[in-house]
Amino acid sequence: MKPRLITIAVLALGGQGGGVLVDWIVDLAEHAGWTAQATSVAGVAQRTGATIYYIELAEPTPGREPVLALMPVPGEVDILIAAELMEAGRSVERGFVTPNRTTVITSSHRTYAVQEKMAPGNGTADSSAVLSVVQTAAQRVVADDMQALAVRHGSVISACLFGALAGSGVLPFDAADFEAVVERGGVGVKPSLAAMRAAALLAREQQALPTLDNPADAMQTAPRALPERVAHAPLEALVEQVRREFPAAAWNWLGEGLARVTEWQDVDYGHEYLSRVRPFADSDAAAGDASAMLTIAAARWIAVAMAYDDVIRVADLKTRATRDERVRGEVGAGADDVLGLEEFFHPRLEEVLGLLPERWAKRIESSPWLSESLQRRLAHGRRIQTHTIGGFLQLRMAAGLRRWRRGSRRHAAEVLHLEQWLAEARRAVNTGDRALAAEILHCRRLVKGYSDTHARGQSRFDRLMHAARRLEGRPEAAARLRELREAALKDAEGRALDVAERALFAADALAVPPR
Known part of the structure; x- marks a missing residue:
C-alpha cells in the first residue's frame, strides 16, 4: 500500500x-x-x-x-x-x-x-x-x-x-x-x-473570508487633527496663526504641513510655508468656499514641495532612533540582539554640487580636473555601515548640513521652481478659473524622490504646466489637465502621458508641447 x-x-x-x-x-x-x-x-x-x-x-x-x-x-x-x-x-x-x-x-x-x-x-x-x-x-x-x-x-x-x-x-x-x-x-x-x-x-x-478595503489610494493616510496645544512656544504661535487666519476645513492639512516643513528645516521655514498658502486661503474666503478647496490643495502640496528629498534629508532619516526601532520590529530583533545595517549611497555629481553654495559649485564645474576627479570617486557608490561609529558619524555629518541648506544650489533651484509653479496657480485664480488653479496645485504630486526619480517627475510636471498655459481660458481646462495628470501617474516611463497629450492636442488642433 x-x-x-x-x-x-x-x-x-x-x-x-x-x-x-x-x-x-x-x-x-x-x-x-x-x-x-x-x-x-x-x-x-x-x-x-x-x-x-x-x-x-x-x-x-x-x-x-x-x-x-x-x-x-x-x-x-x-x-x-x-x-x-x-x-x-x-x-x-x-x-x-x-x-x-x-x-x-x-x-x-x-x-x-x-x-x-x-x-x-x-x-x-x-x-x-x-x-x-x-x-x-x-x-x-x-x-x-x-x-x-x-x-x-x-x-x-x-x-x-x-x-x-x-x-x-x-x-x-x-x-x-x-x-x-x-x-x-x-x-x-x-x-x-x-x-x-x-x-x-x-x-x-471562520465562516466567511474577510472583506478587504481598497481605498482610492492605499498608500495615502488622512491628516491628523490639528493639536490643541504644542509644547514648543514658537510652534504654538504658528498653530494659533492657523486657527486665526485660515479656514477650519483646512486646519488638519495645515497642521500636517507645518509639522513636515518645520521638522525638515526650522520654525522660520514654517512661517514661509504659511505665507505661501495664504493667497489661496484669501481666494477661498473671497469666493465664499466653505470647503476651502484651494487652501487644502495648497496646504498639502506646498508642504511637499518645500520639504523635498535631498542627501541631507536621507542621511537624517537613516540615523534616527525611530528607524532603528522600526527595523528591529520588522526583523523581529530582541533588545539584546546585535543589528547591523548597511546603507548604499550612490549620489550623482549633481547631488554633491547641489549641497554647495552656487559660487563653489560653479568653480568646480569650471574645472575639468575637479569635476572628473569627483565623478570618478562617485562612480561606484559607497556602502556605509551605520551600526558602526564611523559609518553613523558620516551620515550624521551629512544630516548636520541642514543649517546651511538654504544657501545651497539645490535649494535655490527648488525655490525657483516652486515660485514658478505657484505663480501659474495664482494666475489661474486671477483669471477666475479656481478649478484649474486647484488642478495646477495637485500636479505637484508628480515630483517626488531624488536623483533620477526626481528628474523624471519634474520633467512630466513641467509638461503639465506647459499644457495648463495652453488650456487657460477654456471651460474644460481643469478637466483636461486632470486627465493629463492621471495619465502621467499611470507609469514611470510616461507612455500614458504621451498618448493622452497626443489625443488632447490633436483634438484641439494644437501642436504637442515640447519635452
Missing part, C-alpha cells in the same frame, strides 16, 4: 520567519514518526526577498526509505501557506493551488511590491480581487490579517500561520502536538503560544 504523502508550500518574505515556520512543521512531523524533508528557493530582492519553501511529509514506512521531491509541482500541493496576500495570488498564478486539493492559509495584509511603489500614482493591486481569485482556485481558504494578530499578542506572523495550520485540521496531528513544538524551541514561548491559539481558533470558526 502506498504511504500517505502530504505536500506543503510556504511562501514568505524576508524577515517574516518562513524558515522558523518550516522548522516547526518538520519538527512536528518527525516527533510523530513521519519522514519530513524541507527545501527552499530564495527569490529576487523584492519586498526584502520572497522565498518558496517546500515540505514533503511521508507517514511512517518501517524498513523503507521514501523518495521525496525537492520542489513543488503545479497541481500537486496539498497545503499552501502564504505570509502575505500577494504571495498567495502568485501561488495561484504558478499553478500551486487547485480546487480539488489545496487548502490555502494566508494572511490578508499587504506588503507592497517594488512595482506598486514605483508607480507615480496609486499602483497598488486590488486586494479583494486577489483574495477572490485565491478562493476560486482553492479547495478551502483560511484568511485573516495574521500580521495584526501577531502584533496584538506580541509575537511574529509565523506563530499565527502555524496556529492557523493547527486549527485548519488538515494535518493529522493534535493541537497539543503543535504547542509542544513551540515549547521545545524555548524562545518566545508564551507570546508564540498565545498567537497560535488565537489563530487556531480563527481557523476553526
